[in-house]
Amino acid sequence: MFQQIKTMFSKSCEYAIKAMIFVAQKSKEEQRVGIKEIAKGTDAPEHFMAKIMQDLSRRKLIHSAKGPNGGFYMDASDLKNSIADIVKAIDGDTIYKDCVLGLKECSEKNPCPVHFEFKEIKKNLIKMIENNTLAAFNEKLDSGKFFLRNK
Amino acid sequence: MFQQIKTMFSKSCEYAIKAMIFVAQKSKEEQRVGIKEIAKGTDAPEHFMAKIMQDLSRRKLIHSAKGPNGGFYMDASDLKNSIADIVKAIDGDTIYKDCVLGLKECSEKNPCPVHFEFKEIKKNLIKMIENNTLAAFNEKLDSGKFFLRNK
DNA sequence: ATAATAAAAGATAAAAAACTCTTTTATTAT
DNA sequence: ATAATAAAAGAGTTTTTTATCTTTTATTAT
Ligand code: FES
Ligand code: FES
Numbered sequence: 387m388f389q390q391i392k393t394m395f396s397k398s399c400e401y402a403i404k405a406m407i408f409v410a411q412k413s414k415e416e417q418r419v420g421i422k423e424i425a426k427g428t429d430a431p432e433h434f435m436a437k438i439m440q441d442l443s444r445r446k447l448i449h450s451a452k453g454p455n456g457g458f459y460m461d462a463s464d465l466k467n468s469i470a471d472i473v474k475a476i477d478g479d480t481i482y483k484d485c486v487l488g489l490k491e492c493s494e495k496n497p498c499p500v501h502f503e504f505k506e507i508k509k510n511l512i513k514m515i516e517n518n519t520l521a522a523f524n525e526k527l528d529s530g531k532f533f534l535r536n537k
Numbered sequence: 538m539f540q541q542i543k544t545m546f547s548k549s550c551e552y553a554i555k556a557m558i559f560v561a562q563k564s565k566e567e568q569r570v571g572i573k574e575i576a577k578g579t580d581a582p583e584h585f586m587a588k589i590m591q592d593l594s595r596r597k598l599i600h601s602a603k604g605p606n607g608g609f610y611m612d613a614s615d616l617k618n619s620i621a622d623i624v625k626a627i628d629g630d631t632i633y634k635d636c637v638l639g640l641k642e643c644s645e646k647n648p649c650p651v652h653f654e655f656k657e658i659k660k661n662l663i664k665m666i667e668n669n670t671l672a673a674f675n676e677k678l679d680s681g682k683f684f685l686r687n688k
Numbered sequence: 689a690t691a692a693t694a695a696a697a698g699a700t701a702a703a704a705a706a707c708t709c710t711t712t713t714a715t716t717a718t
Numbered sequence: 719a720t721a722a723t724a725a726a727a728g729a730g731t732t733t734t735t736t737a738t739c740t741t742t743t744a745t746t747a748t
Contacts, residue, residue, distance in 0.1 A: 404638055453725080504665070523650055536641050587696085
C-alpha cells in the first residue's frame with residue numbers, strides 16, 4: 387500500500403528556500419558561501435543541493451564565483467527576491483495556475499467543486515510568499531530565533 | 538534539469554476527492570457505482586482508481602459491495618465525511634503536522650523562518666477542508682455548475 | 689450447482705523525484 | 719606555468735509515485 391508524504395513544496399524547493407535564506411544571512415558582508423557549508427547549514431544532501439544552487443544561479447536568483455574564495459553570494463538586488471520567486475524558479479507556477487483537483491484547466495467557467503473554496507486560500511498563500519522577501523527575512527532572523535535545521 | 542509539478546495534494550488524493558464527490562452525487566438514491574463509471578466520470582486511470590477506492594473502503598470512508606449490482610456507495614454517515622477526512626486517509630496528516638520547509642519538527646520552540654507566516658495560511662486551509670463535507674457538496678453541486686472532468 | 693458480475697488483491701511496469709558520484713571548467717594564488 | 723580550489727556539468731542510482739495487468743474472492747441470479 388502507499389504511504390505518501392505530501393508537503394506544500396517539493397523537497398528541492400524546500401532546500402532552495404532554506405539555502406537562499408542561509409546565503410542571504412551570510413551575504414551581509416560580502417561573504418561567499420561554499421556548497422558544503424550551505425548543505426551542512428540546511429540539512430541537505432550536498433550534491434543534490436549543488437544542483438539546486440546551479441539552477442538558482444542560472445535563473446539569476448543568486449550569484450556565484452568559481453575557484454578559490456569562490457562560492458555563492460547575493461547582492462542587494464538578489465535580496466529583493468521573495469519566497470515566491472524561489473518557488474516559481476524551482477516548482478514552477480503551478481500553485482498559481484493549477485486546479486487543486488487536477489482538472490486540465492482551472493477556471494471560473496469550468497470550476498471544480500472546490501474551486502471557490504480554494505480560491506481564497508490560494509490568494510492568501512500567494513500574497514504571503516510574494517510579500518516575504520529575503521531582505522525582510524534577514525532582519526527578522528538576526529534575532530536568532532529561527533532555525534534552518536534541527537536534528 | 539528538473540521540471541517539477543507540485544500541487545497541493547498527491548494525484549491519488551485528487552482522484553480520491555473527485556471519486557468521493559462523484560459517488561456522493563450518485564448515492565442519493567441508493568445507487569451503487571462501479572469502478573469503471575467512477576474512473577470515467579473523474580478522468581482517472583481505472584486500475585489506479587480501483588486501488589484508491591479499496592483504500593478508502595478499508596478506511597471506512599465509503600461502502601462497497603461485490604458481485605452483480607455491486608459497486609461503491611455511501612450511507613448518510615459517509616456523507617458526513619469532509620475533504621479533510623479524505624486527505625488524511627490518502628495523504629496522511631502531513632499538512633497538519635509537517636514543517637513547510639521540511640524541518641524534522643514543526644514547533645513554536647524551534648520554528649523555521651517561515652513558520653509564523655504559514656501558520657495562519659495552514660489554519661485557514663485546514664478549517665476549510667474540515668468544514669466542507671460531502672453532504673454540503675452534494676447540495677451545492679446539484680446546481681450542475683461544477684465539473685469533475687474537462688478535456 | 690453454475691455462470692456472470694464486480695470488487696479485492698497481487699504482481700509488475702513506467703515515470704518522476706530525490707539523491708550520489710565523477711569529470712570538467714573557471715579562477716586564484718603561488 | 720602549475721597546483722589548488724570550488725562551482726558547473728554530466729552521468730548515473732535509488733526511491734517513491736503513478737499506472738497497468740492478472741488472478742482471486744465474494745455475491746447474485748439463473
Ligand atoms: S477548477 Fe479546480 S481549483 Fe479551479
Ligand atoms: S517549523 Fe517550519 S512550518 Fe513550523
